[in-house]
Amino acid sequence: MLRRNVNNKERINGNADIKTSNNITKAQSNLRNINAELQNATKYSTHRLWTRAVIATSLMVVVYFYSQQRHSKETKFALAKEKLPLRIEKFECSNGYKAEISRYPNCVPKKCGRFVSDQLVEHDEVEVLLDLASKILSMAGSSGGASVLNLHTGALSYKEQFVNAYRVPKVVAELKQYQLGIYNSVKNKIKEAIAEQFEIPASSLYLTDPTFFSRLTNATAKTMNDEYWHEHVDKDTYESFHYTSLLYLNTYQKDYRGGRFIFIDGNDDNPTKSAIEPKKARVSAFTSGAENLHHVEQVIEGERYAITISFTCDPDQAIPDLQIKNYN
Ligand SMILES: O=C(O)CCC(=O)C(=O)O
Ligand SMILES: [Fe+2]
Helix, strand or coil, X not given: CHHHHHHHHHHHHHHHHHHHHHHHHHHHHXXXXXXXXXXXXXXXXXXXXXXXXXXXXXXXXXXXXXXXXXXXEEEEEECCCCCCCCEEEEECCCHHHHHHHCCCHHXXXXXXXXXXXXXXXXXXXXXXXXXXXXXXXXXCEECXXXXXXCCCCCEEEEEXXXXXXXXXXXXXXXXXXXXXXXXXXXXXXXXXXXXXXXXXXXXXXXXXXXXXXXXXXXXXXXXXXXXXXXXXXXXXXXXXXXXXXXEECCCECCCEEECCEEEXXXXXXXXXXXXXXXXXXCEEEEECCHHHCEEECCEXXXXXXXXXXXXXXXXXXXXXXXXXXXXX
């Protein structure tokens, strides 16, 4: 009996064991199902998170580009990679310019405007002028970012002031007749081109002061003269100017980074930019009134060389050509 009971017990125990092991298997399979569901749910929510992140990022990118465009709509007036015979744009003169220039009837442009030409001045001529400017400016130069050499007045940047270049013997020794001859002849070609494009006689245009070489770098400004990047109207900065021209002596992205010339057009609510990328032997010229508000972007790296050659219609503001007979 005892044995039977024991046997029964064993059977019962055996049955219980089987049941328990069934239960364990079931529980394990439930656990696996739960695990699988959990994994699915995690996968699904990770997927959802990614989708949301991608959508949010795309939206942010679209909003950013849209706002950038609104604030700095820019057209390229002249790219460095282009070789332009002539690109010209004409528009109405500003009222102030019109009123002032009307005192010189022969000099009034049919329309105001701006042009760029890469075929007015020869590369060989520019080489000579660049060599002259870089040699002299390397003997002196501003301790800030903008150095100038004005061969008409002799003004030469030196540290935080100006010295008279004609009183520095090693500077004078650098000046050669042929260089100054090229300087004068380049100036004349540009004057003729301005007269032709703005439909006025060349005889009504006179070279005026300041006309100067410039070297711009990224050095920290030490004086106001070093802050070359501010927006300005040439006629406000230099009263005698009626037509401004620039001859670039070296090339954006090749010799330096930054330093593009930017016209600011449109109005305060909707300003637009028109960019000129300077390049060797490129001439840019424009009427000097408020119709041609502009600035130079800060140079990021390298040295940017140019000559600002300025013209007036007022004979009283004229300056003579460089005298070359005193040099070797
Ligand atoms: O160097 C330039 O491109 C322009 C300089 C300028 O705006 C100026 O001399 O008035
Ligand atoms: Fe200017």
